[in-house]
Structure formats: structure tokens, C-alpha cells
């Protein structure tokens with residue numbers, strides 16, 4: 149059921165997502181790519197790749213990239229955009245990231261951006277990422293974070309779901325860390341950066357946004373200062389900016405040592 153909602157939502161969002169200034173920005177895209185330990189002999193996987201913004205940014209830095217996503221409209225767009233940009237080492241296919249089709253240890257690295265908050269039981273995605281990278285390989289997770297306080301989080305999530313019915317739950321950083329550790333990964337690095345995007349572009353990109361605007365604006369009036377994970381600021385000329393927190397964590401799969409004798 150939720151997967152049908154995902155497919156509907158991201159068929160609706162595909163073109164707008166692909167040209168979203170924020171999704172292509174240095175803070176959201178280069179800030180993630182620059183954090184990855186890339187080498188030109190590596191094979192990477194972009195998990196829940198959408199229109200392939202991350203995969204296409206990775207492609208010049210590595211040997212090859214695969215991108216996988218549930219929404220065929222996203223995969224079609226990723227494929228045509230890569231062709232338009234003359235990228236020849238990226239390929240894209242439809243698939244569920246909680247049950248990846250690749251064998252154990254096929255990739256040097258796997259990355260996912262802005263996807264975990266759409267996935268019920270996101271630890272299944274993290275486990276799959278850990279499974280398909282080789283021992284010594286890397287897993288990177290970038291997503292906007294949820295509030296640590298339960299009531300703050302409930303308020304934030306309600307607004308997100310009104311705007312985009314495929315939203316499941318933003319995770320506090322500690323939950324992302326716990327999932328990666330339980331998947332057997334070792335922490336290599338992390339950074340949490342505040343980011344800002346145009347509120348109207350964000351609201352209108354979600355299929356529920358335009359209709360839910362009055363309700364969302366009422367919720368915002370209830371908490372004029374927002375919460376740590378979600379805050380809207382309106383400047384003197386009436387332009388609204390949404391402030392979120394972006395957490396990027398980098399993990400490594402332990403190197404297996406075979407006992408001799």
C-alpha cells in the first residue's frame with residue numbers, strides 16, 4: 149500500500165524534483181559527494197536514486213554507478229538525463245531498496261539521500277546497503293533529521309505528511325546511527341548542517357501541498373518558533389524560508405579476516 153503511495157507521489161514530483169534548486173545545490177549535493185571516499189576504480193550504488201542527481205554527480209569520480217528506485221517515472225528521467233549529459237558509466241533500474249537485487253559485496257560503496265524518511269522500517273534499507281557493499285566498503289546516508297523531542301517530532305511530521313502523503317518519518321540522528329551499528333557498520337564520519345530552502349517551492353512540490361496550505365499555515369501559527377528540525381521564517385517582504393537539519397553519516401563495513409591454520 150505505502151509503495152503505491154510512493155510511486156504515485158514521485159511520478160507526480162519527478163520533473164519538479166529534478167530541477168529543484170535546493171536538490172541540486174552545493175549544500176545538498178556537493179556537500180554529500182565531497183564527503184564520500186571516492187576513487188576512479190570503484191563501483192557505487194545510489195539507493196532510492198530518484199532522477200539520479202546523486203548518481204550523475206558521482207559518475208565522473210568513479211568507474212561505474214548503478215541507481216535503483218521504486219518509481220519508474222524517476223528511473224526513466226534518470227536514464228534520459230544521464231544520456232543528455234553524455235554520462236556513459238551510470239545505469240538505472242526499478243527496484244525496492246528494502247530487497248536489493250544485487251549479491252553480497254558487489255559494490256565499493258552505497259549512498260542514499262533523502263530517502264529513509266519515506267521508508268517504513270528504514271533499517272531494512274540500511275541492512276541491504278550494508279549487505280551489497282564489500283568488506284571494507286562504504287555506506288553513506290544523508291537525510292533531513294527528525295526532532296529528538298516526541299511532541300516536536302509529531303508536529304513536524306504532521307506538516308510533512310499533509311504536504312506529501314509518501315512521507316513516513318524523519319529520523320533523529322541517534323536512530324540513524326543505531327540502525328547502521330546494528331547492520332554491523334563502523335562509523336567513519338558524520339556532519340550535521342542546517343539548510344534552508346524556499347518554503348513555497350517545497351510546499352508546492354508535494355502533491356498534498358497546495359490543498360493543505362491553509363492547514364499547514366495554521367499549524368505554523370501554532371508554533372511561530374518552530375522546532376529544532378523544522379522552522380519557517382518569513383522576511384519583511386513576505387518570502388518564507390524553511391529551515392531543516394541535514395545529517396550525513398559515513399560508515400564502513402569491517403574487513404573480514406580469515407583465520408589461518
Ligand SMILES: C[S@@+](CC[C@H](N)C(=O)[O-])C[C@H]1O[C@@H](n2cnc3c(N)ncnc32)[C@H](O)[C@@H]1O
Nearest residue numbers: 158196197198201217218219244245261262266
Ligand atoms: C525524495 S526522493 C530522493 C531522490 C534521490 N535520492 C535524491 O536525493 O536526489 C525519494 C525517492 O525514494 C524512492 N523510494 C521510496 N521508497 C523506496 C523503496 N522502498 N525502494 C526504492 N525507492 C524508494 C522514491 O521513489 C523517490 O524517488
